[in-house]
Structure formats: C-alpha cells, structure tokens
Amino acid sequence: MQNQSDVTEFIILGLSQNPHVQKIVFVVFLFIYLAIVGGNLLVVVTIISTRALFGSPMYFFLAFLSFLDACLSSVIAPKMIVDSLYEKHTVSFGGCITQLFFGHFFAGVEAILLTLMAYDRYVAICKPLHYSSIMNLRLCGILIGVAWTGGFLHSIIQIFFTLQLPFCGPNIVNHFMCDLYQLLDLACTDTHAFGLFVVANSGFICILIFFLLLVSYGVILLSLRNHSTEGQRKALSTCGSHVAVVILFFVPCTFEYARPPSAYSFDKIVAIFYTNITPLLNPLIYTFRNREMKNAMRKLCNRVTATS
Numbered sequence: 001m002q003n004q005s006d007v008t009e010f011i012i013l014g015l016s017q018n019p020h021v022q023k024i025v026f027v028v029f030l031f032i033y034l035a036i037v038g039g040n041l042l043v044v045v046t047i048i049s050t051r052a053l054f055g056s057p058m059y060f061f062l063a064f065l066s067f068l069d070a071c072l073s074s075v076i077a078p079k080m081i082v083d084s085l086y087e088k089h090t091v092s093f094g095g096c097i098t099q100l101f102f103g104h105f106f107a108g109v110e111a112i113l114l115t116l117m118a119y120d121r122y123v124a125i126c127k128p129l130h131y132s133s134i135m136n137l138r139l140c141g142i143l144i145g146v147a148w149t150g151g152f153l154h155s156i157i158q159i160f161f162t163l164q165l166p167f168c169g170p171n172i173v174n175h176f177m178c179d180l181y182q183l184l185d186l187a188c189t190d191t192h193a194f195g196l197f198v199v200a201n202s203g204f205i206c207i208l209i210f211f212l213l214l215v216s217y218g219v220i221l222l223s224l225r226n227h228s229t230e231g232q233r234k235a236l237s238t239c240g241s242h243v244a245v246v247i248l249f250f251v252p253c254t255f256e257y258a259r260p261p262s263a264y265s266f267d268k269i270v271a272i273f274y275t276n277i278t279p280l281l282n283p284l285i286y287t288f289r290n291r292e293m294k295n296a297m298r299k300l301c302n303r304v305t306a307t308s
Helices: 019-049 057-083 093-126 128-134 137-162 180-186 192-226 229-257 267-288 291-307
Strands: 009-012 090-092
Touching: 009 093, 019 057, 019 267, 019 291, 057 093, 057 137, 057 267, 090 093, 093 128, 093 137, 093 180, 093 192, 093 229, 137 180, 137 192, 180 192, 192 229, 229 267, 267 291
Parallel strands: none
Antiparallel strands: 009 090
C-alpha cells in the first residue's frame, strides 16, 4: 500500500526536553516497565503452572489479560525509556506506524477480553448450576479467538485510513509515542472527517463497552440478593477487582479518544496512565485480595526455592 508521504521519520518530543527531567524519566519508567513485565509474567506463570487455576475460565482469562498488559506496555515503554537517554528522539515512518498498529491491537484485544471476563462472572454468579457446561474449554478458546480478531480488525482499520493521509512537511510529534491524533495534526490535508472516524472507531466503542460492562455488573449485583452472605462476599471481592480494572482501563481511553481532535496539555499524563500505570496496578488488584492466587504464588516460590 503506497502512502503519499515525503516524511521518512518523525521527531518525538517525549515527556520533556529538559536533560535532568529525562534522567528521572529513564529511572522511573525503567523501574515501572520492569515491574510491569515481572508482575504480569509472574501472574501468567503462576496460573499456567497451577492446574486448578489454569482449568478455571476466570484464571485462564486473567492469565491472558496479564500477557496483554505486558505486551501493551512493551509496545510503548522501551522506546520511551531509550529516547530519554538521547537529546534527539526520532522514529522512522514505518516504526511509527508499527507502534500505532500494535498499540491499538493489544488495547483492542484487552477491551474485548475485559468484556469476556464480565460475561464469565455473570454466568458464574447468575447461572452457577450451568457454569461448567456453558464456560467450557471450547467456548473459552472461541472467545479468545474473537478477542484477537476484534483487536486486529480495530487496529488494521485505523492503519488503513492513516496510510491514506499525506505527510509532506511537519514531522514533530508532541508526545512520547505515535498515536492517531498526533499524526492527524501533521497531515497535509483536512483531517476533520478522519478525526470523527477516530472518535467513532475508538471513542464510541470505549463508551459502548464501558456502558455495557457497568450494566452487566448492575445485573450481577441485583442477583446477589439471592445468595448467602459468604457467596455475596466472595462474588463482590472478585467483581470489585474486575470493576477496578475496567475503570482504570476505560476511563482514560474514553477521555483520550471519545472527543474531537484537539491538543490538551495533560494528554501525555492520560496516555501514561493507560499504557504504564494500569498494567502495573492490574496484577496487584487481582492478587492482593485473592487468596487462591496468593497461595499459588507462595507454592510456586517454594518450588523454585527448593529446586535452586
């Protein structure tokens, strides 16, 4: 696919052009990135190595979520960390498009996965007698395939339309990553229509999924009235963790994309939140109050210690 572009690279301004601030950025975000990868991979390894957890749809989806969080952060953070070591931050046109594709791909898959996790909790709480027959291994595999497909279609559509834009001069991206609105600002054409498309393809989908998730958890809360006190406590603990993760993911994404293209001084802060802070907090949210995960991690650490 040919792009009518004279621009071969973009200059990324990053979080700051101050050398002292850049050193702080390097240390802080290197630590955050290592914590994200380490924490999420620990969740994945713990679930995969514990048969009782991996056989549960809830933990199967949780392992997939942790994998996606590590992937999403890896698309953004390493480039930002390396750039903080240099005075000039550049990325090739192809590299920028690649980052744009995989960023939206993994984020799209995660948005769908969070919806699937809500459906899993709905079946477990509202239809407990039929849970094992409904949420079987075959259906879980199909749902994961749907998530991958949906994320790919979402991202490839964005890329297709972005590659139609002509870039003929300005190449300074006022951000720490390549994203849609920043590229729209640099295109040598009227991008009003494409901006509305971005709002529809990304923003509206975020709002719709977020609304559906809130409704689904409203239904779940209503159904808890018929459960025992112990059942209510356990269900609220599980659902509370998921609702927290949903809010951390969808609120910043909705703010970022469900509005007309315009520059806000805190866009970078919002982007940092859903690309770095949310993936960092997710493992803590899902394991802090989860007795089964904490016990499984303890057993895993004991096995590793015993074999070393």
